[in-house]
Amino acid sequence: MNDEQLKQILREFDLKVTKVRLCVLDLLLQSRIAMSHSQITDALEAFELDKVTLYRTLNTFVEVGLAHKVATDERNWLYAIYSEDVQQHNHQHEHHESPHAHFICEACDKIYCFPIEEKQIDLKKAELEGFSIKQHEIRLHGTCPVCK
Amino acid sequence: MNDEQLKQILREFDLKVTKVRLCVLDLLLQSRIAMSHSQITDALEAFELDKVTLYRTLNTFVEVGLAHKVATDERNWLYAIYSEDVQQHNHQHEHHESPHAHFICEACDKIYCFPIEEKQIDLKKAELEGFSIKQHEIRLHGTCPVCK
């Protein structure tokens, strides 16, 4: 993706265009897997990103709905941009994650984002008991193609 | 649940019976929601549990398959005992979580465990791509009956 396209995405989410945001956005858009703060730091070591600035950049992306984060069992967060979220935002201006699952590899701990069909889960029981469900998230555990 | 029943559960999971384990087990069995380290500390303040001992107790419960833990978006863990896991263990001696979902209340951050039907998700796409799925976890986000 070229520089002008990346800038356009930031502007669509009402974010100022900065060097840090551009390179982080570019990286996350290219990555098939969700990435941690330290993975991003390593991948972008040429930029010598400041630790705090990167955290703030990632949080900002999540706040505006451009990226989403997944808490791992190793008590840290992985960040990902799900391409449909970027496109959806173009059309309808409110942030709402597209339905997708997270595949967590037990061997390498990588997390992959996957498209899934909407509303596949039978939630009658929960709804009967007075729980109102706004959104759901599916986590798959197993072995990824690389580790198999 | 009486003391003898609690001891019996610990023995079935090959754990030594101790004061700390008994009171934590008792609490988690009674709780509808998954509980954090600090919630447990507060609930059992009469026992003046040591911080480290409680962490170790919870980790042990998870290791043997008596309890399970859920990572929250606030980067901490909540622990829960899903009653079917305790019963299942009686019969078949290998630890395998019963299918259930986690409901996360956006208002109070509480996490409830819910029974669900097995295999409700269409995983063809993932499997075609070479991902082998061993287990899945469903997270529901919304508002719980108390907060509504």
Next chain:
DNA sequence: ACTATAATGCAACTTAGTTGCAATAATTTA
């Protein structure tokens, strides 16, 4: 009761992320 082994409790440590604040860069306006 004696012994072997595992659980406990305390202090120190680690890891991941946050807060405050001054310096700097991005956009608006003239």
Next chain:
DNA sequence: TAAATTATTGCAACTAAGTTGCATTATAGT
């Protein structure tokens, strides 16, 4: 294009959650 406005950046210090090491104590089998 320069000045003014406002948001982002980078550094140091801090926090919260959980872990490690080690000496002490409790459990369970004989």
